[in-house]
Amino acid sequence: xxxxxxxxxxxxxxxxxxxxxxxxxxxxDRPDGTYCFxxxxxxxxxVSEKILKLAANISGDKLVSLGTCFGKFTKTHKFRLxxxxxxYLAPYAKYKVWIKPGAEQSFLYGNHVLKSGLGRITENTxxxxxxxxxxxxxxxx
Amino acid sequence: xxxxxxxxxxxxxELLAKAERDEAEKxxxxxVHKELxxxxxxxxxxxxxxxxxxxxxxxxxxxxxxxxxLARDNTQLLINQLWQLPTExxxxxxxxxxxxxxxxxxxxxxxxxxxxxxxxxxxARLKGIRPKKKTNLVWDEVSGQWRRRWGYQRARDDTKExxxxxxxxxxxxxxxxxxxIQAKKxxxxxxxxxxxxxxARAHKMQLPSAAGMHPTGHQSKEELGRAMQxxxxxxxxxxxxQERLPKEKAPRGSGxxxxxxxxxxxxxxxxxxxxxxxxxxxxxxxxxxxxxxxNKQMRxxxxxxxxxxxxxxxxxxxxxxxxxxxxxxxxVPPSRGGKRKAGLGGKMNSGPxxxxxxxxxxxxxxxxxxx
Numbered sequence: 001x002x003x004x005x006x007x008x009x010x011x012x013x014x015x016x017x018x019x020x021x022x023x024x025x026x027x028x029d030r031p032d033g034t035y036c037f038x039x040x041x042x043x044x045x046x047v048s049e050k051i052l053k054l055a056a057n058i059s060g061d062k063l064v065s066l067g068t069c070f071g072k073f074t075k076t077h078k079f080r081l082x083x084x085x086x087x088y089l090a091p092y093a094k095y096k097v098w099i100k101p102g103a104e105q106s107f108l109y110g111n112h113v114l115k116s117g118l119g120r121i122t123e124n125t126x127x128x129x130x131x132x133x134x135x136x137x138x139x140x141x
Numbered sequence: 142x143x144x145x146x147x148x149x150x151x152x153x154x155e156l157l158a159k160a161e162r163d164e165a166e167k168x169x170x171x172x173v174h175k176e177l178x179x180x181x182x183x184x185x186x187x188x189x190x191x192x193x194x195x196x197x198x199x200x201x202x203x204x205x206x207x208x209x210x211l212a213r214d215n216t217q218l219l220i221n222q223l224w225q226l227p228t229e230x231x232x233x234x235x236x237x238x239x240x241x242x243x244x245x246x247x248x249x250x251x252x253x254x255x256x257x258x259x260x261x262x263x264x265a266r267l268k269g270i271r272p273k274k275k276t277n278l279v280w281d282e283v284s285g286q287w288r289r290r291w292g293y294q295r296a297r298d299d300t301k302e303x304x305x306x307x308x309x310x311x312x313x314x315x316x317x318x319x320x321x322i323q324a325k326k327x328x329x330x331x332x333x334x335x336x337x338x339x340x341a342r343a344h345k346m347q348l349p350s351a352a353g354m355h356p357t358g359h360q361s362k363e364e365l366g367r368a369m370q371x372x373x374x375x376x377x378x379x380x381x382x383q384e385r386l387p388k389e390k391a392p393r394g395s396g397x398x399x400x401x402x403x404x405x406x407x408x409x410x411x412x413x414x415x416x417x418x419x420x421x422x423x424x425x426x427x428x429x430x431x432x433x434x435x436n437k438q439m440r441x442x443x444x445x446x447x448x449x450x451x452x453x454x455x456x457x458x459x460x461x462x463x464x465x466x467x468x469x470x471x472x473v474p475p476s477r478g479g480k481r482k483a484g485l486g487g488k489m490n491s492g493p494x495x496x497x498x499x500x501x502x503x504x505x506x507x508x509x510x511x512x
Contacts, residue, residue, distance in 0.1 A: 002401045003411065010418060022423055028415045034408045049408060056404060 001040040001060060008073065012037070012044060015071070015079045016089070018130035023092035040065075043072040044079070046088065086132070090140035093132035095125045104135050171221065173214040181222050184242025188219040259339040300325055 004012065017024050027035070027046070034049040040063060047055070047067025055066040068088065071081040099107055103117025119136055133141045180189040190211075200207040226237040258266065265271075281288040281296040288296040305317040341347075353360070354368045370392065374380040385391070402411075 001404060003404065003406065005401065006414075006418070009415060010422070013415075013419060013422060017419075017422065022419070025416055025419050028419065029412055034412070036408060036411060038404070053405070 001038055001055070001063065001066075004037055004039050004044065008039065008077070008079075009037070011073075011077065012071070012079045015081055016085075019081075019089050019094070019132060020092040021094045023094070026092060027088060035067075037070070038066070039073070042074075044070045046070050046085075086140055090132055090134075093140075095122045095129050095131040096134055097121050097125075097131045098134045098136055098138075099141075101136055104141070107133065107141060171217065173218050175214075175218070179215065179218055181219065182242055182244045183222060183226065184240050185244055185246075186219070186223075186239075187244060188215055188222075190215050256343050259342075260335070 013024060016027075020027075035046060036049065036052065038045050038047055038052065040060070043065075045065065045067045046069075051067055055063060068084055069082055070085040070088070071079055073079055097113070097118065098120040099113050099117050100119045103113055106117065107113050113133070121131075125131065135141055175190075175192055177190075177192050180191070181187070182189075194211075196207050196211065197204050223237055226239065228235050228237050230236070275290060277290060278287040279290050279296040280286075288294060290296065300318075300321050305321070307313055307315075307317060311317075353364050354371060356368075360368070373383050376383060
């Protein structure tokens with residue numbers, strides 16, 4: 001387990017910023033506690049200082065996970081964001097897409113969202129913008 | 142008439158008086174009265190005034206005017222002295238030739254500390270060997286002239302002999318000349334090594350030691366392995382093109398070990414550096430949007446033009462002339478190239494990838510289509 005290097009932090013921030021933009025600094029600098037990113041077995045975990053201190057007592061090969069896994073670094077050092085980061089990205093998302101109840105199940109099983117299944121979308125969303133998908137009941141998917 | 146005449150006479154007298162007064166003033170300006178003469182060191186443009194500063198003491202809290210007067214007087218005296226020096230003409234300018242400076246200036250840098258003795262000096266000191274005074278030139282019989290004892294064109298240079306007798310027990314096919322040259326090279330290399338060793342000792346630097354590397358006959362497997370690795374890396378290309386034995390494996394872990402931040406480092410510092418990184422990333426955002434927009438625009442225009450060209454070429458084939466599209470092609474590239482370059486330049490200038498590094502793919506495609 002170790003902190004991220006400059007290069008790794010930059011790559012990760014670039015990826016996350018595609019979804020939440022400058023709200024990322026609210027993740028880094030939180031008023032309710034010190035949270036930090038730690039790398040363990042190529043996976044990035046977002047963990048509070050308290051939990052980190054507890055996790056340090058476990059040996060590296062026996063430690064499975066700590067805090068919340070945001071994603072992992074692939075063998076070629078690209079960052080892949082995981083669904084487990086959703087709870088932290090959803091409140092800060094800049095561009096949102098709401099899908100109709102009918103298309104919801106289809107999306108959850110991995111299919112693309114068709115135009116007919118699109119309920120609402122924030123205005124000024126550019127092409128290839130990172131978005132967070134919500135159901136009509138404002139549940140982040 | 143008479144008043145005018147009187148006035149004229151008066152004015153002439155006045156003029157003369159005025160001239161006299163001017164002369165006196167000038168002289169007064171140049172001559173300065175000092176109780177003690179100043180000491181001049183014209184080589185350093187230095188004038189030392191040993192007169193007691195009574196005028197300054199009398200001046201009170203603000204001696205500005207007195208100081209200025211004193212400075213003017215002393216400078217005047219110095220300039221007077223300079224004017225008395227012998228002059229010469231250098232490129233249409235009159236230049237005074239300054240004498241040698243007499244004041245000795247203090248050291249600029251600190252005194253060099255004593256260097257540690259070289260190995261030979263230590264040995265000589267121990268044995269009590271004193272350096273014998275030798276002449277620089279030696280009579281050389283062969284060339285019949287005085288030659289240096291050592292150095293360029295020295296008296297007895299055995300590598301320069303044109304005839305060498307094969308010594309009694311030597312192989313008749315051996316090249317004696319090459320042997321002498323080789324021996325000389327080895328001596329030079331040894332000398333250089335010793336010089337560097339002395340230097341390293343003087344600067345107390347760590348020498349790459351060849352402690353366990355000499356073959357002794359009874360070395361352990363690890364020692365042999367280490368010696369082999371060092372030998373492999375001690376080439377001009379630092380071991381890059383050395384062949385390996387058929388079943389030898391590549392050495393693993395011989396690179397530098399990476400160093401990471403400690404797990405519990407300073408959280409505040411970590412946060413600060415991350416926020417700084419975010420700030421930098423944010424500031425670069427708008428620039429990329431502009432390039433994206435321009436590239437997008439250019440791509441669209443390209444597509445339009447390609448479609449138009451296709452239409453024109455069909456028409457041109459029918460008419461038998463391809464001037465139209467050719468002309469059009471020539472007319473358009475300069476501005477496009479400029480725009481593209483500006484776009485690329487803009488992209489290049491944004492150092493580490495800003496938001497949205499994926500744009501690179503789009504740009505390349507545009508470039509290919511251009512050709």
